[in-house]
Amino acid sequence: MKRILFVDDEPNVLQGLQRMLRPLRREWDMAFVAGGSEALQTLEGNPCDIIVSDMRMPGMDGVLLLGEVKRCYPESIRIALSGHSEMEMLCECTRVTHQYLAKPCDPEMLKTTVDRAIGLQALLSDDKFRKLVANIDSLPSLPKLYTEIMEELSSEDGSIGRVAEIIAKDVGMTTKVLQVVNSAFFGLVTHVASPAQAAMMLGVDTIRGLVLSSKVFSQFEQDKSGLDLAAVQHFSERSGALARRIAMAEGQPTKTCDHALMAGMLQDVGQLVLANHLPGEYAEVARAASASDWEAEQAIFGCSHMEVGAYLLGIWGLPNPIVEAVAHHHCPGQSVGNDFSPLTAVHIANVLLRDGGGDSAETPGLDLDYLQRLGLHERLPVWRELCAELHHMEELT
Numbered sequence: 001m002k003r004i005l006f007v008d009d010e011p012n013v014l015q016g017l018q019r020m021l022r023p024l025r026r027e028w029d030m031a032f033v034a035g036g037s038e039a040l041q042t043l044e045g046n047p048c049d050i051i052v053s054d055m056r057m058p059g060m061d062g063v064l065l066l067g068e069v070k071r072c073y074p075e076s077i078r079i080a081l082s083g084h085s086e087m088e089m090l091c092e093c094t095r096v097t098h099q100y101l102a103k104p105c106d107p108e109m110l111k112t113t114v115d116r117a118i119g120l121q122a123l124l125s126d127d128k129f130r131k132l133v134a135n136i137d138s139l140p141s142l143p144k145l146y147t148e149i150m151e152e153l154s155s156e157d158g159s160i161g162r163v164a165e166i167i168a169k170d171v172g173m174t175t176k177v178l179q180v181v182n183s184a185f186f187g188l189v190t191h192v193a194s195p196a197q198a199a200m201m202l203g204v205d206t207i208r209g210l211v212l213s214s215k216v217f218s219q220f221e222q223d224k225s226g227l228d229l230a231a232v233q234h235f236s237e238r239s240g241a242l243a244r245r246i247a248m249a250e251g252q253p254t255k256t257c258d259h260a261l262m263a264g265m266l267q268d269v270g271q272l273v274l275a276n277h278l279p280g281e282y283a284e285v286a287r288a289a290s291a292s293d294w295e296a297e298q299a300i301f302g303c304s305h306m307e308v309g310a311y312l313l314g315i316w317g318l319p320n321p322i323v324e325a326v327a328h329h330h331c332p333g334q335s336v337g338n339d340f341s342p343l344t345a346v347h348i349a350n351v352l353l354r355d356g357g358g359d360s361a362e363t364p365g366l367d368l369d370y371l372q373r374l375g376l377h378e379r380l381p382v383w384r385e386l387c388a389e390l391h392h393m394e395e396l397t
């Protein structure tokens, strides 16, 4: 049984949670405590898989408590409970929490969030990697884009349009901004159409607070990992654009097309994690003789950037179709769905862009069995045409 700790100083809230979650007592091992110090005592010798904590508490508040939990039990998933209006709290707690829920908490939302967090653990079976990913609070950005955004945000007349444009080009910044807008602070029905729209929703003042005070962005330092971050960013941006076009050509709803764009952009976020945190081992990936990066990663780490990236996006609360697309983008046959999804679009975009959009009968890396399962294998010429159009547009600009 997964162990979940709930922390809130208000007795009514704590009793309400206990009552509400009582039917789940056979599925979850739950503990309820009234404050930060008590929470740390409870965790001693018996760590939890997930902690859900109020943020405003006397004595040790939620930021301090979750900071301690992060330090002592980095593998635990940390969820903050806070009020909608506390925008400054969002900035304070963003480095110590994975997700935020609004108070008063909707029971279904809480159950879904905790259930989903438990389910995600199956994505990444190795404890060492789960710990590494759960301990991440920022992702490295390209130094050029990092400098540009710092300058724009430090300027008194920094423009949100320009800030959004920079964020949309950078995988690390995009992921962080999507984590924040996917929190309950922005309502449960909000649909985010693109990284640029996510930045617009936050506004320049909130992004300034997050970046300058809470330091949620960081700079990639060229190290011994050998990862060409600029190439990863460029490929991700193009994959997102092509994945969106493919979804549109298949007559998919707007939401699926938008998810395809973001999943394409974020598909290789796991490479940033591995290269940034395990640079020595990552350098071996480039030297390995395997047919592809993900197979070399699998051989060296026992897992690939697909599972690592998907786990990060999942615990940061990004929508399931994006997490699923990232989890299987090189081998979609491992997914369970039989319908077109952002995963389908990202897989095709990835393979066609790597193949150079040629028209050879053989397309290395394309999972034809998966496409046949979906009844879509005959659509390949249409997608090739879209890829060629994208190449053509790129040549013109």
Ligand SMILES: [Fe+2]
Pocket (backbone or CB within 6 Å): 267, 268, 294, 305, 329, 330
């Ligand atoms: Fe990939």
